[in-house]
Amino acid sequence: MSSPEIASLSWGQMKVKGCSTTYKDCKVWPGGSRTWDWRETGTNFQNIETKLSWVMLSVHRLLFSSPATQHSPGVQPADLEEVVKKGVKTVVIGRGMSEALQVPPSTVDYLKKNGIDVLVLQTEKAVEEYNALAARGVKVGGVFHSTC
Secondary structure: OOOOOEEEEEOOEEEEOOOOOEEOEEEEEOOEEEEOOHHHOOOOOHHHHHHOOHHHHHHHHHHHOOOOOOOOOOOOHHHHHHHHOOOOOEEEEEOOOOOOOOOOHHHHHHHHHOOOEEEEEOHHHHHHHHHHHHHOOOOEEEEEEOOO
16 A cells, blocks of 8 residues: 555645545645544643643743643654554654654664654645655655644
8 A cells, every 4th residue: 555645734634635624733644544643542742731820821931831841752653653554664753843843762772672763843844755655666664743
């Protein structure tokens, strides 16, 4: 099976060729795709928000809201397990349009230990690389964040 082409990307929207669903964030692999729901693995920082009062959260965002500190802990190995199980040789991770989504070293190490090449890029560049690899017949998968 071949990896599906990502047909379009714009802020908050992605389309995969052959799929009628419009994704905000998605996972793709040879033969398929689906919504990438961060809540499944704790990739989002919602847990932090529930622990802070509204005022503290507002102050926290004012002081620390930058691409380097948002979306932490970031992409977890658990986010990639489904894609890895599809037998991919390369995984492309799209960190968002402003690269706000973090990718910890442990996630890259997880892929490398499984013999998988990994590319971590800004999402527009990640989609270009993913599509180029797919067009060459590489068994490529990926996770892509289409906003910040």
